[in-house]
Amino acid sequence: MTGWTRRQIGGLAAGALVATAAPHIAHGRGRPRVVVVGGGIGGATVARYLADLETIDVTLIEPNPTHVTCFFSNLYLAGLRSLDSLTFDLRSLAERHRITFIRMRAVAIDPTARSVVLQDGARLGFDRLVVAPGIAFKLGEIGGYDEAAAEIMPHAWVAGPQSELLRRQLESMEDGGVFVIAAPANPFRCPPAPYERASLVAYYLKQFKPRSKVLILDAKDRFSGQELFQDAWSRHYPGMIEWLPVQFIGKTRAVDAATRSVVTEGETFKAAVANVIPPQKAGSIAERTGLTDATGWCPVDPLTFESTLQRGIHVVGDAIIGGDMPKSAFSANSQAKACCFAVAAALTGSPRFPPHLFNSCYTFLAPDDAFTNAITFAPKDGKIKTVKMFISKVGESAKVRRRLAHQAVGWYSAFTADVFGGVS
Amino acid sequence: MTAEPVAAIVSLARGIAAESRYFPGALLSAFLLVPGVSAAADTSQGAQIAATCASCHDPTGRGQGIPPLTTLDEQTIVKRMRAFRASESPSHVMHAVALSLGDDELAAVARYLADSAYAGRQP
Known part of the structure; x- marks a missing residue:
């Protein structure tokens, strides 16, 4: 398959939502195509940032129409947030950012033919693929x-x-x-x-x-x-x-x-x-595609997040291994941005700069008591290495901790707007 | 309006945006010509670093608790980041970020953020 036509999209998908306006599809002929598998934090971020460049056609494949964030779900458990306030509509993301959203499960990836097989049997070609499958459980x-x-x-x-x-x-x-x-x-x-x-x-x-x-x-x-x-x-x-x-x-x-x-x-x-x-491992499609190693996770090049096992396929988020970055939403978002600019450089010749990999998490101890960490990372010897790490300290004043709890709520709002492109 | 003229104007605006530090007035005019159309994100060094800022700072400036960046000029951003670099207080998060940026990177992101705010564009 070399390009998207409206007929192919229609044929793909009873149930698939094509959020992109038709002129964009016609306009998109000949542009590089990136397919993103997985609409969690890593997948949504990379789809949104790539689409915003307006030089690449982006298709997001995810069976769920919405994403509920794991971060802040402990607040829901304690009765401090509604689940609705943690739920984001991927269709809105697709509409606002001109992403083609196919609401279906990707069942297989063919790295040689460079295509993704959907649950209805349709095949979707790509120039680059980004897989963000999250975790699976070692039951x-x-x-x-x-x-x-x-x-x-x-x-x-x-x-x-x-x-x-x-x-x-x-x-x-x-x-x-x-x-x-x-x-x-x-x-x-x-x-x-x-x-x-x-x-x-x-x-x-x-x-x-x-x-x-x-x-x-x-x-x-x-x-x-x-x-x-x-x-x-x-x-x-x-x-x-x-x-x-x-x-x-x-x-x-x-x-x-x-x-x-x-x-x-x-x-x-x-x-x-x-x-x-x-115990956990990378999401199952990563395993089926030969993206995982003996650890059950996906090794990647820390500069580009391209799989070291399957060229042309990038992996971001909780599914990766090979360094010091924790499996967090912030890490996934940071990796997705580095991956986006690396993919754009590979497909369109845009400039490359060393990635800034960063993680900062807010953690609640009580509704008015939170702490933060901040870690910077850099690629070194094929791995992601911690450069500097700072964390809140025992004995900080109640005022400092209250301020962090307040900031955490603001951070959630800004972060989810960054990932999902606006309010839920 | 069909997609092509919009794309052409956006493309023009992006070209001007790349040179906006020399022609800030031209940048503003380009956006005023096309109400409701925002420019595509770009892949300049400043834009790539600013993507990290957007993980915490709401680009619309509506966020609570974490200060917006939309009202800051280039010199203020550089000055504040140098202060964050020098001390873990008041924010170890910004201390970590500031330490990770070289002087050239700081200059690039400060210029990008200030230009973005000026154009009313999301970083």
């Missing part, structure tokens, strides 16, 4: 934890129905119960998030179910922001959050959904609510 690693068990012991690690399920369970939990969080070993999506979740669940319990506890069964002996979290737990929720590292209990090896129990190598823990966060 086999925790015995008994399958999709059915996840409906009883939700992971809530992809925001949406799983978040609603966990919220309902928290609301219906009896006072005096134990809310268990099984946290995975590194690397996984959003390293501080299990501990932010513990903090905000404790905030909810302190108000409504004060005899209850949060128990974290960790597959690690240390975790991101540990000193800041433990200081906050003793200040805000004394005696309510218990953290058990892997050296005490061993890894989580099984669950029993019937009794809502989590079984580690050493003990069995019965939960009132069990939030089981399984």
